[in-house]
Amino acid sequence: MSTRTRTHSSDPLLESVRAHRDDESRVQVAKLNAVLDWASVNTADPDETAALLDPMEEPALHLGGPGCPVIGEYAALDLALSLGMSTDGGLAYLGKALELRYRLPRLYARVVKLEVPVWKAFRVAEHTMSLPAAGATEVDKDIAPFLHTCSWAQVDRAVDAARAKHDPDEAERRRKKAAENRHADVHLGDAGTSGTVEMTATLDLADAIDLEAALKNGAQALADLGSTETLDVRRSQALGEMGRHQLALDLLTGEITSEITGGTGRGVTLYCHLDAEHPDLPGFLDNTWSPVLIEQIRAWCQQAGTKVTVKPVVDLAADPVTDAYEPTDAIRELVRLRDHTCVFPGCNRRRVDLDHIIPFTAGGPTSAHNLAMLCRRHHRAKTHSRWRYVMLRPGLYHWTSPTGATYLVDRRSPLLRPPRPPRPPRRQP
Structure with missing residues (x-):
């Protein structure tokens, strides 16, 4: 068990920082307990739970792990907004609160005593929700006394060990599913006035090696053609060129056919709002719900291979x-x-x-x-x-x-x- 010592600083400003930190911890615990008090009032009894399972009535929310109370979904929507969160955020908070209170009692006791911050206990609760009751009890017993000194890798190992012991079939299923986490995401929703976006991907190693070779070759080809951009910029441009020209996978024919792709070039419809009275101000791009500079729109339209089609203006105030x-x-x-x-x-x-x-x-x-x-x-x-x-x-x-x-x-x-x-x-x- 940790020992909490209270040291007073000779610097009153630092002492003020510590006081505010302690006040914030107490507020977080008070909010947690207020949510749990609300949940105790809105918990369904066994008879009500059967009715809640009818989606035409009110769906039942099993937010924590096995053994946590069942909450009605429509009531929880109000709670989420009272927390100042989205529905998903509020339900996630409620689920972790229930998990902590009903399945991790040792850790919950330390949170109430201000020995462990709420956010750190919630992170453990996220990992234990998928465990059977005996597994959550084991993690609570092993981790709660030492969470202040544990690394997250140690917490993960404790959860994995409990799952392997108490739910071996699930442990094997998760092992097989790990290979399915490959993905490629282009974060268009984060676009700003810079006209650039980030993308993230998790690839099979062989695919990653091939992609790296393609980017390297593409960047070198741009340099050979006279590009003076940096290597990083040329690699990003090479990826864009790959996206424009490889519009369909040539797995069967070995070539891209115009019948499938309709030819190469960009095929994106952009909805841009521009202020005619203030042409120097940024426009607004509906596709990504973000501002866009007029210079960026001009550069997009002038890009080689881009076909520009002007569509009738959509009046958002109309009522067809x-x-x-x-x-x-x-x-x-x-x-x-x-x-x-x-x-x-x-x-x-x-x-x-x-x-x-x-x-x-x-x-x-x-x-x-x-x-x-x-x-x-x-x-x-x-x-x-x-x-x-x-x-x-x-x-x-x-x-x-x-x-x-x-x-x-x-x-x-x-x-x-x-x-x-x-x-x-x-x-x-």
């Missing part, structure tokens, strides 16, 4: 309508350009349904002003619970929770929002 239940392609495009992501408070999911704000069966039209983007979870909450919302104006939504809390969600493009009225001048004394 159809008599059918399913919206037309034009209505879908308008709603997606206006909302971008799920319009539930704190949610940014892009895989969404188009929800009739006033239900179609209740006379609500299939129009842009009566449709909004909701992910499946929040669509269910609006349909099957007392969560309600209205559109105040295109892209501006007012939500009311089952407990009466209200939230304002503004998805209008920054360039299209009305300017704030000037503040009235202060009265002179």
Whole structure:
């Protein structure tokens, strides 16, 4: 067990820093216990749990590991927003809190005594949720007394050892699944005015060796053609050229056919908002929900091999309508350009349904002003619970929770929002 010593500094400023740190730790523990108090009131008993398993009623949330209380999903949405978090963030916090309280009691006791910070205990809880009850108990017994001196590698080894002992089948399944974690992600959502984005990938070793050789050769080819850019820049340009010209995998034919790819070159539709009255200001790129410099747009359009097609301007304030239940392609495009992501408070999911704000069966039209983007979870909450919302104006939504809390969600493009009225001048004394 650790020994906590309290030393006073002769520097009052450092002493103030320590005092604020201690105050913050107490606030974090108080918030944790407040969430657990809420959970104890909103825990379903066995009879209620059976009803919660019906998705037409309210889905049951098994957030912690086996043995943690079951919580109703729609109630938890309100908790997440009260925490100032997105739905996913709030549910993750609640799950770790339940795991800590009900399956890691030794570690929870140390947190309450301010001997271990909440964030560090939560990190252990994340790892133990997938363990059976006996495994979580073993990790709690082995790790709780020594967490202040443990490395995360030691915590991982303790969790892996408990899983291998108490759930060997799951341990073997995870070993096989490790090879499935390969991925390649282009982070378009993080684009800024620089006109560049990052990408991350985890590759099979053989694929990585081939890619490295291709980048090396491509960078050298650009240098041979007279490029004066740095090696890193030429490697990134080589990757872009590979993406433009290798538009389909030539695994079967050994060549790229125009019938499959439609030819080479860029095929991306960019939705850019520009202010005609202020041409020197950055524009706004709907694809990535980020600002973009006019010089960058010009460079994209002038890139060799790029085909520029000017499409009619989409008026985001328009309200096209159809008599059918399913919206037309034009209505879908308008709603997606206006909302971008799920319009539930704190949610940014892009895989969404188009929800009739006033239900179609209740006379609500299939129009842009009566449709909004909701992910499946929040669509269910609006349909099957007392969560309600209205559109105040295109892209501006007012939500009311089952407990009466209200939230304002503004998805209008920054360039299209009305300017704030000037503040009235202060009265002179």
